[in-house]
Each structure stands twice: as C-alpha cells, then as structure tokens.
Amino acid sequence: MRAAIEAHDAGADVGVISKLHPTRSHSGAAEGGINAALGNAAEDSAESHAFDTVKGSDYIGDQDSIEIFCQEAPADIYQLEHWGAVFSRRDDGKLAQRPFGAAGSPRTVFAADITGHVLIQVLYEQLVKRDIKVYEEFFAWKLVENDGRCQGVISWDLLNGGLKTIGGKAVVLATGGQGRIYRTTTNAYACTGDGAAMALHLGLPLKDMEFMQFHPTTLYPSGILLTEGCRGEGAYLINSDGERFMKRYAPNALELASRDVVSRAEQTEIDNGRGIDGSIYLDMRHLGAERIINRLPGSRELAMTFAGVDPIYDPVPVRPGAHYHMGGVQTDTDGATELTGLYAAGEVACVSVHGANRLGGNSLMETITFGRRAGHAAAEWALSHTTVDVPRSAQEDAERELRGLLDVKEGERPWQIRNDLGTSMLDNFGVFRREEQMIRQEGIIGELRERYGRGVVIEDKGDVFNNDLTQAIELGNMLDLASCMVQAGIARKESRGAHSRPYDYPVRDDENFMKHSISHWVDGGPQLSYSEVRVTKYEPMERKY
Ligand SMILES: Cc1cc2nc3c(=O)[nH]c(=O)nc-3n(C[C@H](O)[C@H](O)[C@H](O)COP(=O)(O)OP(=O)(O)OC[C@H]3O[C@@H](n4cnc5c(N)ncnc54)[C@H](O)[C@@H]3O)c2cc1C
Numbered sequence: 279m280r281a282a283i284e285a286h287d288a289g290a291d292v293g294v295i296s297k298l299h300p301t302r303s304h305s306g307a308a309e310g311g312i313n314a315a316l317g318n319a320a321e322d323s324a325e326s327h328a329f330d331t332v333k334g335s336d337y338i339g340d341q342d343s344i345e346i347f348c349q350e351a352p353a354d355i356y357q358l359e360h361w362g363a364v365f366s367r368r369d370d371g372k373l374a375q376r377p378f379g380a381a382g383s384p385r386t387v388f389a390a391d392i393t394g395h396v397l398i399q400v401l402y403e404q405l406v407k408r409d410i411k412v413y414e415e416f417f418a419w420k421l422v423e424n425d426g427r428c429q430g431v432i433s434w435d436l437l438n439g440g441l442k443t444i445g446g447k448a449v450v451l452a453t454g455g456q457g458r459i460y461r462t463t464t465n466a467y468a469c470t471g472d473g474a475a476m477a478l479h480l481g482l483p484l485k486d487m488e489f490m491q492f493h494p495t496t497l498y499p500s501g502i503l504l505t506e507g508c509r510g511e512g513a514y515l516i517n518s519d520g521e522r523f524m525k526r527y528a529p530n531a532l533e534l535a536s537r538d539v540v541s542r543a544e545q546t547e548i549d550n551g552r553g554i555d556g557s558i559y560l561d562m563r564h565l566g567a568e569r570i571i572n573r574l575p576g577s578r579e580l581a582m583t584f585a586g587v588d589p590i591y592d593p594v595p596v597r598p599g600a601h602y603h604m605g606g607v608q609t610d611t612d613g614a615t616e617l618t619g620l621y622a623a624g625e626v627a628c629v630s631v632h633g634a635n636r637l638g639g640n641s642l643m644e645t646i647t648f649g650r651r652a653g654h655a656a657a658e659w660a661l662s663h664t665t666v667d668v669p670r671s672a673q674e675d676a677e678r679e680l681r682g683l684l685d686v687k688e689g690e691r692p693w694q695i696r697n698d699l700g701t702s703m704l705d706n707f708g709v710f711r712r713e714e715q716m717i718r719q720e721g722i723i724g725e726l727r728e729r730y731g732r733g734v735v736i737e738d739k740g741d742v743f744n745n746d747l748t749q750a751i752e753l754g755n756m757l758d759l760a761s762c763m764v765q766a767g768i769a770r771k772e773s774r775g776a777h778s779r780p781y782d783y784p785v786r787d788d789e790n791f792m793k794h795s796i797s798h799w800v801d802g803g804p805q806l807s808y809s810e811v812r813v814t815k816y817e818p819m820e821r822k823y
Pocket of ligand 1: 303393419466638
C-alpha cells in the first residue's frame with residue numbers, strides 16, 4: 279500500500295492486487311513497533327541505528343541499503359503520523375519510543391502493542407482517499423514476462439472465479455513472508471511466499487534463503503507471538519528453576535539481546551532440561567497491573583485467550599517460533615529486480631537490510647521506507663515507457679495449466695504434504711541446525727515435491743472462494759522455496775545470525791562466508807551461487823551483547 283500511494287502521487291495509474299482485503303494483510307498483526315532514530319527517549323542518530331542494524335545482521339546486511347534505511351526512516355515516521363497514525367506519546371507530547379532487542383537506544387515508535395493494526399488502517403485510508411483501485415481477493419499466480427519486461431500479473435479471482443490478467447508497465451511485489459513453511463509460526467495463513475516463488479520461477483535470484491528468524495517469545499503451544507515490546511517494557515525470561523538465565527548468555531543486554539541470541543539461549547535451556555514442558559516462562563508480574571494494561575493490553579489478551587494465563591498474576595509459557603524470513607527477491611536500493619519493470623519491497627524482498635538476523639521493529643520500517651522507494655521508482659519507469667499489450671498466449675497457457683490442476687482425480691490431498699513439510703522443517707531446519715538433519719530434510723523435500731508433482735487432488739471444482747485450489751498452489755510455492763532454503767543452509771558451513779550450527783561449525787567464518795547466498799531455479803530445482811556483501815564503513819566485529 280505504501281508503494282501504491284507513492285506511485286499514485288508520482289502520477290502513475292495504480293491498482294493494488296491482494297488475495298485478502300488489504301487491512302487483513304499480515305502486517306496488521308505486528309505488535310511492538312517501528313524503528314527510527316528520532317532521539318525522543320534518549321540520544322540517538324541514523325548512524326547509531328545503522329551500526330546496530332549491521333551488527334544485528336551479523337555483518338551480511340548490505341550497508342548501503344542499511345544507511346539509506348536509517349537516514350530516511352524518521353521522515354517516513356512523521357509522514358505516517360501526519361496521515362493519522364495514533365502513535366503512543368510521552369508526557370511532553372513527543373512520540374514515545376521503547377527499547378527493543380539489540381538497539382543501542384530506545385528507538386521503537388509504537389501504538390501500544392497494536393502498531394501494525396494502526397499503520398495498516400492509516401495506509402488503507404490513504405488508498406481510499408486517492409481512489410486507488412483495489413483488486414481485492416485476487417490471488418496472483420503468475421507474473422507476465424514479455425520482451426524482457428514484466429508486463430502484468432495473472433490472478434485467480436477468488437470471489438467470482440476465473441483467471442484475470444491485469445497488465446501493467448511495472449509491477450511491485452509486496453506479498454510478504456513465508457512462515458507457513460513451518461508447522462508452528464507467528465505468521466498468518468496467507469504467508470506462503472507466493473511472490474518469492476513467482477519471481478523464482480521466472481528465473482530471478484532469491485537471496486539469503488537459509489535465514490529464517492525464530493522469535494523468542496511465541497505462546498506455547500499455539501505459536502502466537504508475544505511482542506518483543508514485553509521485554510522492552512522490562513519482562514524477564516526465567517527457566518524451571520526460576521533463574522533469569524539470559525545473564526549466562528548475554529550478561530549486558532540480558533533479555534534484550536538480539537533475537538537469534540535469545541532464541542538459542544531458550545532452546546538450550548529447554549534442551550538441557552531446564553524448560554517447562556518444552557517452554558520457558560516470560561515473566562511480567564513485576565511490571566505491575568497498570569503498566570501491563572496500558573502498554574501491553576494486546577499481549578495480555580493473547581496470553582489470557584490462548585494460554586489461559588493472566589500475565590499480571592502468572593508467568594506466560596513461551597518458546598522460539600518461526601517468525602520472519604530475512605531472505606527474498608534480490609533488489610537494489612530502489613526495489614528494482616533483475617527483470618525490467620519488476621520491483622519488490624517488504625518481507626518478500628531482500629534489499630538486504632536484515633542480513634542474517636533482523637532487529638525487532640526494523641521490518642515495519644522497511645515496508646514503509648523501501649515500499650515508498652519502490653513505488654517511486656516503479657512509477658518513474660512506467661511513466662517514461664510505452665505500454666506493451668500482454669500477449670494472449672500468457673493467459674491461455676495459464677488456463678491450460680489451471681485445467682490440468684483441477685482435472686487431477688486420483689492422488690493425494692494437498693494438506694498431508696503441507697503437514698509433512700511444516701513438521702519436518704521445524705524438526706530439521708529450526709533454531710539449531712545439524713548437517714545430517716539438513717541433508718535428511720533435503721531428501722524429505724525432494725520426496726514431498728515428487729508427491730506434489732504426481733498431482734494432488736483438488737476436490738472443490740467450483741468458482742467461488744475455491745480455497746482448495748489456492749492452497750494447492752501455495753503448497754507448490756512453499757515446497758520450492760523450502761528446497762532453496764535447505765540447499766543454502768547445507769552449503770553455509772558456519773554459524774551466522776539465524777543460521778546456527780553449534781555441532782560442526784559453531785563460529786562465524788568471515789573469510790569464507792561473508793557473502794550472500796543466491797538461489798536460482800534451474801531445470802526444476804534450486805541452484806546455488808554467491809554474491810558479495812556491500813560494505814560501506816562497518817568492518818565485521820565479534821558480536822557481544
Ligand atoms: C505476529 C507478528 C508481529 C510482528 N511485529 C512486528 C513489529 O512489531 N515490528 C516490526 O517491525 N515487524 C514486526 N513483524 C514483522 C512484520 O510485521 C512483517 O515482516 C511485515 O508486516 C510484512 O509486511 P509486508 O507488507 O511485506 O507483507 P504482508 O503484510 O504480509 O502483506 C502481504 C500482502 O500480499 C498479499 N499477497 C500475498 N500473496 C498474494 C498472492 N498470491 N496474490 C495476491 N496477494 C497476495 C496479501 O494479501 C497481503 O495483502 C511482525 C510479524 C509477525 C508475524
């Protein structure tokens with residue numbers, strides 16, 4: 279939506295395609311906040327934000343992207359505020375900022391703990407105000423490539439049925455993450471990596487696919503997120519002995535170390551028998567009822583509804599859960615991909631601000647800052663180039679493929695393959711990674727892809743809200759993305775950020791692996807290569823928290 283607003287304001291004729299109503303997008307679930315160095319709560323600067331982000335990325339974030347991001351973020355926050363985002367405020371009237379993990383200064387702007395909900399409403403209002411056309415409940419299936427340009431999108435109209443081709447001189451992918459590859463995840467059902475798969479299948483490079491972030495505080499057992507804002511407000515993590523164990527893992531930052539560090543600490547406690555039925559406790563009791571009710575009302579409600587625990591009186595059982603995918607479609611700092619006319623921004627993209635590990639609060643900001651930049655660049659390009667008609671054959675080919683999918687009468691239902699993918703990814707490609715498990719997982723994904731390739735049965739042959747069909751397509755996307763993730767994971771023989779191999783390669787190896795993994799789709803499978811990390815001024819150092 280941010281890209282659409284910017285492109286519209288630059289003079290382009292814009293439409294938004296979304297498989298959901300836009301305000302149901304997963305961004306609406308974001309809780310804790312959005313990072314910009316405003317310096318309202320303590321001294322801060324774009325430089326300091328950049329340093330924290332580079333360090334948090336374990337030194338494979340591209341530093342030119344990070345510098346642009348940190349410099350432009352404050353103005354983007356004020357823009358959102360002027361559009362009506364009701365951020366929480368300090369007594370002096372300035373926007374409040376709370377501490378978040380691995381941030382050198384409290385720089386996370388927030389609206390209580392419903393920040394994403396607030397932002398998504400504001401952006402949607404701006405779409406409505408500009409009368410920007412929304413193709414709502416259109417499931418984008420294929421990008422149209424013709425004459426070396428991206429010229430539109432072929433979608434399945436969920437409400438009325440039928441394939442619809444929408445031509446466009448430029449397309450901005452903003453399809454979000456792919457957490458649903460894992461069985462337990464904080465991500466909504468819609469987060470199936472469709473945009474990344476569309477780009478991959480067109481031959482475009484995906485970058486740093488092995489880096490899936492596990493968030494330290496997802497509710498046990500549902501996997502629903504409790505924001506890092508809880509720890510930002512002062513919550514403790516304790517084990518079954520009642521010990522604040524983070525002092526052994528990150529003596530200075532404690533619970534506010536970066537997410538990869540905290541998730542590993544929790545998993546180690548659980549693995550060493552100091553957990554509570556596969557979880558550890560997030561303890562907020564000492565914050566007091568007033569602070570919990572005012573600052574963390576959504577988290578309290580989630581804990582009460584989904585774990586039966588009121589954090590005012592009892593500690594909440596949590597564990598690490600699949601949360602955010604740092605990898606994605608490779609773009610430059612204007613969101614441009616390798617295909618002329620195709621741009622990407624947000625979680626689907628890898629620009630790469632987050633490298634091997636994202637800092638909390640940096641993702642919402644990335645969707646805004648790079649959404650704006652991608653929208654602007656796409657509009658500039660579209661306004662200076664001629665329209666080319668989408669060839670009829672593009673839709674005819676898609677129609678044929680669709681009929682093939684719907685015609686399968688005998689075989690497996692997709693959900694069994696989906697369950698097997700989610701469970702095996704969690705078991706074999708989680709917080710800690712072992713070579714033999716990753717190799718086993720590569721084999722499992724190969725078998726799952728074979729089962730899928732033999733044809734899955736879509737029982738619903740109807741036109742209206744055929745979720746059976748779209749879920750089958752989503753499954754194909756996730757299988758292909760998972761194979762890229764595991765291939766890149768096996769090849770990265772070091773521990774960096776979210777990719778932790780404590781049993782064979784426990785340390786970061788800058789000499790051999792300070793580089794991006796690049797995945798292409800060649801002859802029906804992933805093919806791996808590498809590219810350089812763009813370094814401006816931050817040389818790699820040891821990460822200590
Ligand atoms: C529970 C939770 C809490 C979080 N809290 C924070 C936080 O406090 N701060 C922070 O910085 N980050 C947070 N994050 C991360 C952040 O919210 C996400 O990374 C970010 O919101 C992703 O935004 P996006 O616009 O890229 O994707 P989304 O918001 O997921 O939007 C994707 C859009 O693409 C559409 N789409 C997808 N596939 C298709 C298709 N095939 N056809 C048509 N449309 C399609 C969807 O309908 C949707 O509209 C959180 C994440 C989670 C899971």
